[in-house]
Amino acid sequence: MFAIETKQLTKTFGKNKVVDQIDLQVKSGEILGFLGRNGAGKSTFINMLTGIIQPSSGSYSLLDVQGPNDDIKKQIGVMPDYSALNASMTAMKHLKFLAAVSEKPVSDERCMDILKLVGLEEQAHKKAGKFSFGMKKKLAIAQAIIHDPQLIFLDEPTSGLDAESVIHIHQLIQQLHQQGKTIFMTSHNLDEVEKICSRIAIMKDGKIGKMGSMDELRAYYQSTITVTIKHSPIRSTHLPTLEQWLTLTGTQLEMKTSQFTIHVTSEKKIAEIIRALGKYNIDIYRVDVNEPSLEEIFLDE
Structure with missing residues (x-):
């Protein structure tokens, strides 16, 4: 089943x-990171x-229900803009109101559980107008999940938060994922997208240019892997033979006294090199693999 299909x-x-x-398919239960520069069309697509x-043309379905459909809106959660919060309403009243709009009335106990989940339990009866920026973001997330939706849209859930709050929100997203929720999130924090998303889609000029897991995106972006191995001294009698073998195994070999760097075409080649060093009784102290980061892939788009 696809939670989202366009x-x-x-x-x-x-x-x-x-x-x-x-054309996009998001599987049920996955976390999709949706990236793109400003003006790429992300917000319009989500809207x-x-x-x-x-839409001007084309079609989409959410949770196997063709959209647009008013009933399906009750089954999805959308993180609202924190600035849209009512300053005179308490955190508890915000959740009660949103649940009523979704036609899924909730108990005070459920509201307190959700506020505890996002770290706002002690602010349950405090007016949103007195909340800090971070507290407003947490309340916006609480509003998105109060009615127990299966599909959740999170727009920049951690932007502007302190490090401790970011970790807390990451843990919350993982919790929701473990419950089988599908999460569609945008973020300018590429490190967090790389860390917690099952797959990543990168939008450019109104189209999705690249999409896949981090491993798939790396494979698409990079044809070779740069490997640096720190090791014990190599006997002079072994050095010429080993160097010749390495030259045939990879490219751009750079040998130093206690380490070498080589470019290989697959991870299997790394295993072959490690086994070869073992045959020569060379101890391996460290293996560094230089793979492209999501930032490099994103900027290359």
């Missing part, structure tokens, strides 16, 4: 095609999925 989904404003015939704006 077919040729398109949105134009006048002559400007902001979202251009996107179509969440029913805020209508």
